[in-house]
Each structure stands twice: as structure tokens, then as C-alpha cells.
Amino acid sequence: MSDARSDKRPAAAKVLCDIAEARYTFGVSDTGEPFALPLDGPRVVRMLRGDGRSLRAELAAAYREQTGAVAPQQALADALATLEGFAIAAAPRALALRVAEHAGALWLDLGDESGDVVRITAQGWSVHPEAPVLHRRTALTAPLPRPATRGDLAPLWELLNVAPEDRAVLLGFLVAALMPEIPHPVLLLTGEQGTGKSTASRMIAATVDPSTVPLRKPPRDLDSWTTAAAGSHVVAVDNLSALPEWLSDALCRASTGDGDVRRKLYSDGDLHVVSFRRVVLLNGIDLGAVRDDLADRLVTVELHRITEATRRRDADLAGRWEAVAPVVLAGLLDLAVRVLAALPTLDLERLPRMADFGRVLAAVDAVMGTDGTGRYRAQAGELANDAVTSDPVLSTLTATIRAPWTGAAVDLLDVLTAALGDVKPPREWPRNARTLGATLKRRAPSLRRLGWGVEQRPERTKRGQVWSLTPPAGEGDETGDEISGPAVSSPSRHPVRHREAPPMTCEDVESAQKGDEVTGKPSNLSVLTEREEKKEREAGSLVISSSRHPDPTDVPCASCGGTLSELRQWAGKSECVECERQAAS
Known part of the structure; x- marks a missing residue:
């Protein structure tokens, strides 16, 4: 009899599904x-997976x-699997964490048990029982205070x-949040x-998105960062x-919109x-350690x-903050x-890299009469200067190329290495032209913020890709002589003007004599036969390692009057290749 009753x-699992269907509708996020x-009640979604505020x-x-x-654990698992099947059959919907945007209005979730949200438009703000968008919460979501009837930002300062000149910048950051x-x-x-810094960080974060864990410790790897960042706005x-490269990249992606594909828990193949x-x-990081993209x-x-x-x-401080938080x-x-x-x-002629934030900051300046935009641009220059001075390659480049x-x-590397003189290159020094080219690409933004022109040109020689560097206005000599590397045409000019050759030592004399014995030409020269030189010159790609010689004087050919190539000048020739060949024949 007992078995018959138990069968009925x-x-x-069915009871759990019935309870769920009587209380919820189901869907899937984008x-x-x-x-x-x-x-019924607050329209705050419950996630089917995970801990904390899950279903x-x-x-x-x-x-x-x-x-x-x-409820048996297996029954819970079976019921949730069934409910998940209902959910994934629905059309995907976006889920917002703390803030959302819909139909020209911003919606701020207060995060309390009422489920109320604040609607913000250009006409004003007001508190509503629900929003036309769906909000979700996590175990890290803490409630915001009910905003006061009349607001005041003075208690924040x-x-x-915060330094007075930085207050507009901070307000722009909070509005953009x-x-x-x-x-x-x-x-x-x-x-x-x-x-x-820690106390200020806690209060600034709590102004928009209070958390049960207001400050996070530095993540140890990418997985721990993704887990921590996914739970809060x-x-x-x-x-x-310290700022390892993986964390710098992760911060950049989180700033502009991050994404990661991970394996589902307890699953061998499924991904989410x-x-x-x-x-x-x-807070707490040394500015010199910040990479250009960050x-x-x-x-x-x-x-x-x-x-x-x-x-x-x-x-x-906590008590004072709790008292003024609604007003702030x-x-x-x-x-x-x-x-x-x-x-x-707003009609801005110039926008920074973070263009949307730049517009928000300019709007803050317009309504408050501040100059946060000027301060923001000045900060960018300070960061760029820190990045340049902390990099041995960039600091040598800015001191050498005038x-x-x-x-x-490869020729730029010769110039920069020669500029070190007797100083041993540091460990970070580029080992080859490819490494230097990669450094120029990566660090070009910092140089440009300091007024430098840094461009990788489309033409290419046998020595490699051609680069153009232009110092800021006012750098270099007053004549504006162009510094050109050994490059694309002959005759070429030496890249560093007014540089005197160092005095020769006994070792220099000895090595020069040995060079003469072997080549019959001055030492430290690239040796080309006349046929090779003609082929190079006709192809327009004669390359001389220009950092090895002082600035030569243009010398005309003794027969035809044309300008000799730099190599023939240094080899002591008085005629061009064609005239010399005609004389020999």
C-alpha cells in the first residue's frame, strides 16, 4: 500500500518545476x-546558474x-535543467548590471529590495518601480541610497x-559611469x-555602484580578473x-568592451x-609602468x-559618507x-582618444564653467612624458634626433646605439631593426602626444621599411635642415647634422690600418664592387650605414660634372662609375 501511495x-523535480513556472517566466541573455x-514584485532577474542570487x-x-x-539535490539539478530548456527557447534579451540605456534614457538600478530604478534624461530624473529593460544583480551588488530631493556635490569635496583642478575630471568620470x-x-x-587613496577609491566607487566588496585585491591571473570584473559595474x-602585460591588456579591453570565452563549469565541451x-x-601604481595603449x-x-x-x-568617515551619500x-x-x-x-574640433568621455567632460565644463578638458589634455602629456623618459630607447631617440x-x-638603431657612446646598452635595448620597429609602433602614441611625428612610410629599401621622425616644433637647428637616413636615393645625406667625428685612439689607428690592408679602402665601409654599386644606384636603393661617417661634402664628377655617390667619395674616387668605365674602355 505504501508503495502505491508513493507512486501517486x-x-x-516536477514539484520544483511547477513552483518555478508559477512564479517566473524564463528567458536567455544575449x-x-x-x-x-x-x-510579481521587483523585476530583477534571477540567473539559473551560479551561486548567490541564483534561482x-x-x-x-x-x-x-x-x-x-x-529538496533532493538531484531533483534540483533535474528541475533546473528542464527550466534551462524553457529559457534557451526564448529570444535573447540584454541584461544590465546597475546601469542601462533605453530609448534615450539612462536607467540606474538602486539595488535594494524594492527593485526601484532611476530614470535620467535631459529633462530631469525620477524614481520608477520598474524599467523597460532588465537588470540583473550579483553577490557583489549592494544598494544605493535613495537620492535626496535636492542634490549637492559640495559634501563630496x-x-x-581631491586637488581642485582635478575635480571636474572626476565629475566627468562619474557622469560617464x-x-x-x-x-x-x-x-x-x-x-x-x-x-x-584606498578610502577615496571606496567612496568614488560607492557613488555609482556600491559593492559588498568595495575594493578588490590585484588579480593574480586573467581568470581571477574576469571573475572579479564580471560581478560589478x-x-x-x-x-x-605592478602591472603585467596581460593585466594592462585586460584593463584596455574592459574599458572599451571586453569579451572572453570560457568552459562551462563541470562540462568538458560546452562554452559560455x-x-x-x-x-x-x-590606485597604487607607478605612472612610469603604464603602457601606451592603457x-x-x-x-x-x-x-x-x-x-x-x-x-x-x-x-x-564611513558614518559621514552614509549621511551625505543621498545628497551626493x-x-x-x-x-x-x-x-x-x-x-x-557641443561642436568640438578636437577629440582625445577616449572621444565619448572627452565629450562628456566638455559638457561638464560647459555647465559648470570648469576646465576639466584642459586638465585632461595636460595629464595626457604628463603620462606621455613619463612613458618616454622611462624608456631607454625613447629617451635616447628624443635626445639624439634633433x-x-x-x-x-636598422640605420636608426645604428644612430641610437652610437649615441650611447661608451655606455653599455641596457637590457631593454633592441637587438635588431625588427625589434626597434615594433617599439616605434607600440610607443608612437606617447611620442605623438609630445608633439613628435612618427610615421612608417610605404616605401621599402633593401635595408628595411622606411620611417620618418619629426621632432616637435622648436627642436633641432634653426635652419630646419632635414635629417634623412640612408635611404631611397643617391646621393644621401647623413642623419645627424653637425656631429663631429670622435678623435682616433691608438686602437682606432691600428684597426684602420688593418682595414686598409684587407680592402684597400677606409675601414668601416660596406664593400661593393663597381658593378654592384651601379645596380644599386640604378635601382634607386643604394644604402649606406650613415651613422658610421661624418657629414660628407658633395663632390662633382671630374669628367661629367654629376654628383658622386657617397660611397665613391669615401673611397677617394674622382669620377662616377660610368665615366670611369668609359675611360677604362
């Missing part, structure tokens, strides 16, 4: 993640409440010791030890003492996509030193409204 009881949307825990609690029993569809700059807080990394654009905040996305804010008389306990949030929303109204009226230079990378 519905299976636990990245393939299944979710459940409540039919699994809610179904287990509902099963206990309805049946008085504990009472708690943050409310706009999910634009690339976001990476904020770097700078200042000496004792300036409260604003990611604050504390005390970052992790895609996000994040607002990143860093420097293009970086905005810095300097913190003043806190004296012992003005230093306060963390508990006091309302002040930020007021500013965002004015920025949205000003953006369509007028326009054109030539192959």
Missing part, C-alpha cells in the same frame, strides 16, 4: 545565460515551505581630498603615501604595485561567453596629503541631466 506522489524573471536557492526554500521536506554604452576611461588615483583595484564593459578605478585610456586624479590634524578614523547621489543625477542636455549642442629624420630602422 509527484516527483520532487550572451547565452538562462534566467528567470519574477511575475537554485529560491526554489529550494520554496520547496521546503510547500512540502515540508528538503569635504570627504575627498552612468552611461553604459560608451567606452569608459580608467581612473588612476595618485598621491604620496598617506593621501587616503565599477571595479576598484586597490594597491596595485563572458562579455562586459566596465568602469575601472586603480595610457590612452587613463585619466588621473591627484589626492592632497592629509595632515595629522585633519586625519579622521575610518568609522567616522542627487547632485550627481542633477549634473547628469544638465550634461545630457548640453551634449547635443631635426627631421628619414631612414630604415
Whole structure:
């Protein structure tokens, strides 16, 4: 009898599915993640996978409440697999984390149990019970305060010791953080030890996206970074003492829109996509360690030193922040409204690399009468200067090339190596022309921000690809002589003007004599036969390693009056190849 009665009881997995279908509709995100949307109450989705605010825990609690029993783990797994099948059959929908944009309005999830959202447009902001877009939350999502009726940003500067000239830049960063569809700059807080960088990072992040873990420790690898960054809209990394290349690349991708393909948990072949654009905040890193691609996305804010008389306990600061946070949030929303109204009226002739942020910052300046844009451009120049001076190749290049230079990378390497003199090249010194060319490509943005012209030209010689370098206006001699490398035509000119040959030592004399004995020509010359020289000259690609000789004087051919090639001048010839051959015949 007991067996017959048990057969009539519905299976636990069916009960769980019935509970879920009575409470939720199901769908799938545009990245393939299944979710459940409540039919009643706050319209905040529950993810079917993962821990924290997933559907699994809610179904287990509902099963206990309805049946008085504990849901078997296998039944939970079977029910969720069935529900996932329902979800993936639906049309994909975008899920927003904290902020969303829809039909010209920004929507900010307050993150509390009410499910209320703030609608922001150029006409004003208001609190609504739901949005036309779907928000999701994670275990890292903490509630924002209810914005006050009247906003004020002044309390922010009472708690943050930000330099006055950097305040507009920080406000531009915070307003841009409310706009999910634009690339976001990476904020770097700078200042000496004792300036409260960690406390400031915590408050700045909490202004837009409070978190249960407000500050993250530096990630140890790409997987840990992806996991940490996927759970919050604003990611604050504390005390970052080193910046490996993989993390620099990851920060750049998170700034403009990151994506990663990972294997599903407990699956041998299934994959899922992790895609996000994040607002990143860093502190503790040395500016000289920043690579050019990250420097293009970086905005810095300097913190003043806190004296012992003005230093306060963390508990006091936390209490003060809790008291003023609603007013500060309302002040930020007021500013965002004015920025949205000003953006369509802006007509900027020049835009920085982060063009969308540049427009937001210009709008902040327009409505507040500040000069954050000028400060932002000045910061870019400071970062570029730090990048150049910390790189031995770039610092040697800027000190050596004083007028326009054109030539192959191998000849530029000769020039720069010769400029070191007796100093041994550092470990980072390029080993060959290919490495130097790659360095020029990678570091060109920093040089351009300092006013240099750096271009890889389309023509190519037997010595390699041709580069053009132009120092900033005012560099080099007043005559504006062009510095050209050994390059594409003969006669060629030496790349470094007014450079005197070093005095010869005993070793120099000895080596020169040995060279003469072997070649019959001055030492340190590339040896070409007359036939090879003619072929090179006719092809227009005669190449001389120009860093090996002082500046020659143009000498006419003794027979036809044409200009001798540089090689024949140094070889002591008085006639060109054709005249010499005709005389011999």
C-alpha cells in the first residue's frame, strides 16, 4: 500500500518545476545565460546558474515551505535543467548590471529590495518601480541610497581630498559611469603615501555602484580578473604595485568592451561567453609602468596629503559618507541631466582618444564653467612624458634626433646605439631593426602626444621599411635642415647634422690600418664592387650605414660634372662609375 501511495506522489523535480513556472517566466541573455524573471514584485532577474542570487536557492526554500521536506539535490539539478530548456527557447534579451540605456534614457538600478530604478534624461530624473529593460544583480551588488530631493556635490569635496583642478575630471568620470554604452576611461588615483587613496577609491566607487566588496585585491591571473570584473559595474583595484602585460591588456579591453570565452563549469565541451564593459578605478601604481595603449585610456586624479590634524578614523568617515551619500547621489543625477542636455549642442574640433568621455567632460565644463578638458589634455602629456623618459630607447631617440629624420630602422638603431657612446646598452635595448620597429609602433602614441611625428612610410629599401621622425616644433637647428637616413636615393645625406667625428685612439689607428690592408679602402665601409654599386644606384636603393661617417661634402664628377655617390667619395674616387668605365674602355 505504501508503495502505491508513493507512486501517486509527484516527483520532487516536477514539484520544483511547477513552483518555478508559477512564479517566473524564463528567458536567455544575449550572451547565452538562462534566467528567470519574477511575475510579481521587483523585476530583477534571477540567473539559473551560479551561486548567490541564483534561482537554485529560491526554489529550494520554496520547496521546503510547500512540502515540508528538503529538496533532493538531484531533483534540483533535474528541475533546473528542464527550466534551462524553457529559457534557451526564448529570444535573447540584454541584461544590465546597475546601469542601462533605453530609448534615450539612462536607467540606474538602486539595488535594494524594492527593485526601484532611476530614470535620467535631459529633462530631469525620477524614481520608477520598474524599467523597460532588465537588470540583473550579483553577490557583489549592494544598494544605493535613495537620492535626496535636492542634490549637492559640495559634501563630496569635504570627504575627498581631491586637488581642485582635478575635480571636474572626476565629475566627468562619474557622469560617464552612468552611461553604459560608451567606452569608459580608467581612473588612476595618485598621491604620496598617506593621501587616503584606498578610502577615496571606496567612496568614488560607492557613488555609482556600491559593492559588498568595495575594493578588490590585484588579480593574480586573467581568470581571477574576469571573475572579479564580471560581478560589478565599477571595479576598484586597490594597491596595485605592478602591472603585467596581460593585466594592462585586460584593463584596455574592459574599458572599451571586453569579451572572453570560457568552459562551462563541470562540462568538458560546452562554452559560455563572458562579455562586459566596465568602469575601472586603480590606485597604487607607478605612472612610469603604464603602457601606451592603457595610457590612452587613463585619466588621473591627484589626492592632497592629509595632515595629522585633519586625519579622521575610518568609522567616522564611513558614518559621514552614509549621511551625505543621498545628497551626493542627487547632485550627481542633477549634473547628469544638465550634461545630457548640453551634449547635443557641443561642436568640438578636437577629440582625445577616449572621444565619448572627452565629450562628456566638455559638457561638464560647459555647465559648470570648469576646465576639466584642459586638465585632461595636460595629464595626457604628463603620462606621455613619463612613458618616454622611462624608456631607454625613447629617451635616447628624443635626445639624439634633433631635426627631421628619414631612414630604415636598422640605420636608426645604428644612430641610437652610437649615441650611447661608451655606455653599455641596457637590457631593454633592441637587438635588431625588427625589434626597434615594433617599439616605434607600440610607443608612437606617447611620442605623438609630445608633439613628435612618427610615421612608417610605404616605401621599402633593401635595408628595411622606411620611417620618418619629426621632432616637435622648436627642436633641432634653426635652419630646419632635414635629417634623412640612408635611404631611397643617391646621393644621401647623413642623419645627424653637425656631429663631429670622435678623435682616433691608438686602437682606432691600428684597426684602420688593418682595414686598409684587407680592402684597400677606409675601414668601416660596406664593400661593393663597381658593378654592384651601379645596380644599386640604378635601382634607386643604394644604402649606406650613415651613422658610421661624418657629414660628407658633395663632390662633382671630374669628367661629367654629376654628383658622386657617397660611397665613391669615401673611397677617394674622382669620377662616377660610368665615366670611369668609359675611360677604362
